[in-house]
Amino acid sequence: MRAYVESLLITMENRASPYAEKFIKNINSNDFKVSVSGIVISKTENSFRIDDGTGQARVVSSEMPSHDYLRVFGKVMPVEDGFEIQADVVQDMSNVNKALHKKVKTLLS
Numbered sequence: 214m215r216a217y218v219e220s221l222l223i224t225m226e227n228r229a230s231p232y233a234e235k236f237i238k239n240i241n242s243n244d245f246k247v248s249v250s251g252i253v254i255s256k257t258e259n260s261f262r263i264d265d266g267t268g269q270a271r272v273v274s275s276e277m278p279s280h281d282y283l284r285v286f287g288k289v290m291p292v293e294d295g296f297e298i299q300a301d302v303v304q305d306m307s308n309v310n311k312a313l314h315k316k317v318k319t320l321l322s
Contacts, residue, residue, distance in 0.1 A: 232286045234318060237268035240289060240296060250284040250306055266315065274300035280307040
């Protein structure tokens with residue numbers, strides 16, 4: 214019975230945790246899964262740079278965005294000069310009112 218309970222606890226610890234909605238300036242080394250939204254300011258073959266008005270972050274992704282305003286759900290990966298985000302999902306936010314969206318994020322954080 215004890216082995217079953219321990220196995221169940223390990224399974225619960227490893228289940229998918231939610232993405233924390235963050236401003237880029239507030240991302241730190243303790244963050245694991247985050248959600249950030251902003252404007253794409255540059256692209257390379259396998260990454261792009263996003264700016265949310267508080268900072269910028271490099272996003273590594275297999276899918277390159279075709280829109281300028283997006284939300285990225287991903288994992289924070291430490292690198293020499295800070296961090297990058299390994300994208301799990303890239304969401305088009307081009308139809309969202311950017312000013313209102315930022316205001317709501319500010320109120321909720």
